Amino acid sequence: PSCSVTIAAKEFKGAADGRVNLMGKVTLVGKEERETMKAVYLAKHPGAFWVDFGDFNWFRMDEIVDIRFVGGFARAGSITPAEYAAASPDPVFAFGSHIASHMNDDHQSATIGMVANAIPGLDVSEAVITSVDSLGMYVKCTRTPRASDQPQQFKIRLPFPRRAEGRGDVKVVIMEMTQAAMAAQNEKVEEVEPEAKAE
16 A cells, blocks of 8 residues: 655654655565564654554555655755665764754854844844754744734754764854854944944
8 A cells, every 4th residue: 555654853843844754655564573563663652552452553665656855834845765765864963952952052142143144134032943964053033023013933044154074063163153153243343333433
């Protein structure tokens, strides 16, 4: 039979978050493999009492025929099964949540500065990093438009200027982006001050 499986990002909370949908064909797992499958499943879902129900079965997706990626609103695309099979996990993503937590707890002002530098004119009151990988960060921003008193929340992608090669390199790249944002802010201040003096 045909089947589709949706795999959501670890921090998935709603339609604005990433997920991938695998579409393919599945086969019923033989009796000799079911206990092994059950052990693997229970290791991930220890409270899954339904695995012992008489009508519960195990299936394996042996053939993937199509893959659809949804990164959130207006961020979607497809990749081929060959591309999916050849891909490997992002080396930074495994510890990206720890970097995000540290930045959110101790350096959110730096993230706000990076957002302002990446998108001139975007003034946000809050910038929470939701995930980090070797190519950049996803950031949930909050702002209140001038014509409204209702805050808006949305996600943006902050790309790194280059691929980060490891945990230490992520720190270096984020420091470079923070310093660039501070330098850009200082230039704006210097431009405003002469105008003020001229008046």
